[in-house]
Amino acid sequence: MHVTKSQAKELRRELQEVSDCCSQGLRSPIGKSEADLLAPILKAVAHPARLQLLSIIALNGQACACDLTAPVGLSQPxxxxxxxxxxxxxxxHREQRGQWAWFHINKKRMKDISALFAV
Amino acid sequence: MHVTKSQAKELRRELQEVSDCCSQGLRSPIGKSEADLLAPILKAVAHPARLQLLSIIALNGQACACDLTAPVGLSQPxxxxxxxxxxxxxxxHREQRGQWAWFHINKKRMKDISALFAV
DNA sequence: TCGATATATTGATATTTATCAATATATAAA
DNA sequence: TTTATATATTGATAAATATCAATATATCGA
Structure with a gap:
């Protein structure tokens, strides 16, 4: 999976944009476009299994997919x-290690969400 | 809308339970029951219109429903x-003031979510 | 008590989401 | 190169969600 320079730049720009939305918390007014940017990220964490997965990955900063099926009690797919x-x-963030998929926590994103709801 | 003493007690217990889940952040392992408790709260914020509404209410700590329809561009219902x-x-939290409904931000809940994603 | 206004509920519909079985793909090991 | 293992994708289905028009309810003011 190759990422071109311009794609990488776009990615960094969007990451920054999300951070910018979050940094002031919900108390600076959130417009429609910012809400549309943030909602999918929050939707991603708004599921019991995904919360558990995130928690397991966050525990050591990373985890192998092979260790993630059992704890949540759902099928592999x-x-x-x-x-x-x-x-x-x-x-x-996903990383291929041999035949295993390892997932790393993105602390920045977590911080962004934390900042969004900070009082 | 009357709330009995035992209902109020149950409410306080559940509020505390949510806080307990969140206080350690995602890095202490989240079990299924905790995930089931937290997911609906996160689901509530995981929608563009609800994020905007929350933002407007958070801005001054409270807002009248009468001022909340226009900014999100959706129907009153x-x-x-x-x-x-x-x-x-x-x-x-909802409060009736005459014919108007006022909504107040629950800072504790916001803090809980913030703590959940704190690194 | 009656009309006006603010908000909530109902009912219907379209869209999205969660899930699994079956299958495909990719990597490593023999 | 064949086989085994890990993970991803596809396709189908059931359930949940978002939305609005129509209507109900509640409160105020006359």
Whole structure:
């Protein structure tokens, strides 16, 4: 999976944009476009299985997919699906290690969400 | 809408339970029951219109429903529906003032969510 | 008590989401 | 190169969600 320079730049720009939305918390007014940017990220964490997965990955900063199916009690394809949603929301990041998929926590995203709800 | 003493006690217990889940952040492992408790609260904020509504209410700590329909560009019943969801998740609290409904931010809940994602 | 206004509820519909079984793909090991 | 294992994708289905029009309810003011 190759990422071009301009795609990487776009990614960084969007990451920054999310941070900018969050940094002031909910007390600075959130417009429609910011809400549309943030809602999918929050939607990603708003599911019991995904919360558990995120928690396990956050525990050591990373976890192997092979250790993530049992704890949530769902089928392998379903867990794979949830991991994809977390990855697309950039809450975690996927790395291939041999035949295993490792997922790393994105602390920045977590901080962003934390800041959004800080009083 | 009357609340009995035992209902109030139950409410306080559940509020405390949510706080307990959140206080350690996601890095202490989240079990299924905790995930089931937290997910509906996160689901409530995971919607663009509800994020905007929460933001407007948070801005001054409170807001009248009469000022909440226009900014999100949805019908009055739909906004009423979203406010109900935020209220049931106890992110806001409803107060009747004459013919107007006022909604107050629940800072504790906000802090809980913030703590959950704190690194 | 009656009309006006603010908000909530109901009922219907379209869309999205969660889930699994079956299958495909990718990597490592023999 | 074949086989085994880990993970992803597809396709189908059931359930949940978002939305609005129509209507109900509640409160104020006359």
């Amino acid at each position: 379903t867990v794979s699906h949830h991991l994809k949603i977390l990855t697309e929301a950039e809450l975690i | 739909t906004v009423s529906h979203h406010l109900k969801i935020l209220t049931e998740a106890e992110l806001i």
